[in-house]
Amino acid sequence: MKKGKKSTRKPGQKVKRMKGEDRRKLILRTAQRIFAEETYHGATTAKIARAVGVTEPTIYLHFPSKKALFLEVMKDVRRFILVTTSHILNQGGDLRERYGRIFDSYYQYTTEVNANVSKIWINAISVNDPDIQASLRDFMEEIVGLFSRDIRAAAEEDKINLDYLPEVLARILVAVSVGQEMMIAIGAGKDRGWVSEGVKGMLLGWSWGRKMRENSSKSQK
Numbered sequence: 221m222k223k224g225k226k227s228t229r230k231p232g233q234k235v236k237r238m239k240g241e242d243r244r245k246l247i248l249r250t251a252q253r254i255f256a257e258e259t260y261h262g263a264t265t266a267k268i269a270r271a272v273g274v275t276e277p278t279i280y281l282h283f284p285s286k287k288a289l290f291l292e293v294m295k296d297v298r299r300f301i302l303v304t305t306s307h308i309l310n311q312g313g314d315l316r317e318r319y320g321r322i323f324d325s326y327y328q329y330t331t332e333v334n335a336n337v338s339k340i341w342i343n344a345i346s347v348n349d350p351d352i353q354a355s356l357r358d359f360m361e362e363i364v365g366l367f368s369r370d371i372r373a374a375a376e377e378d379k380i381n382l383d384y385l386p387e388v389l390a391r392i393l394v395a396v397s398v399g400q401e402m403m404i405a406i407g408a409g410k411d412r413g414w415v416s417e418g419v420k421g422m423l424l425g426w427s428w429g430r431k432m433r434e435n436s437s438k439s440q441k
Contacts (some may be wrong), residue, residue: 264286
């Protein structure tokens with residue numbers, strides 16, 4: 221065997237010829253890892269091409285720029301989170317347990333399935349680019365919309381008592397989610413239930429806080 225040649229594929233080694241869509245998916249998967257490891261500014265299309273095992277021009281056949289590739293990586297991650305969130309919300313059931321499952325699923329996915337996700341979001345937040353920031357805002361607004369509609373429906377069914385607009389509570393939940401991702405990214409994520417139990421407790425406070433005040437007010441009359 222020639223010096224430097226390995227029996228298994230390494231970064232820089234050519235991959236077998238594959239269909240365009242399959243190659244595109246491979247580029248996306250690899251780019252997600254490189255962006256997570258190198259940060260947005262540290263990653264280059266040349267590094268990604270070497271890791272995939274293709275030439276740099278091949279990257280540009282599928283994505284016109286590094287930013288376009290990063291935005292597509294963000295969209296890929298975003299799609300999974302939106303689908304997972306919608307699926308759990310549509311299952312119905314107890315409100316606190318529902319949101320507990322959502323935050324559990326976020327934690328499990330970003331720590332046990334795809335550890336790159338948290339780093340991708342932190343990288344995106346740190347990039348001063350209007351298109352990347354717009355993509356982040358759009359994603360956050362989609363999650364806020366899902367949470368808002370669910371909380372409003374729960375309030376209409378008298379499953380939660382609201383002191384604030386559903387959108388306000390939804391934004392608080394999204395802020396908790398962002399905080400969870402940041403802590404996971406820096407290795408301070410603790411265990412699986414540390415955020416979900418806190419969220420369930422917070423929802424209980426929102427649900428019962430108003431009732432307790434109303435009952436207290438009645439008893440004082």
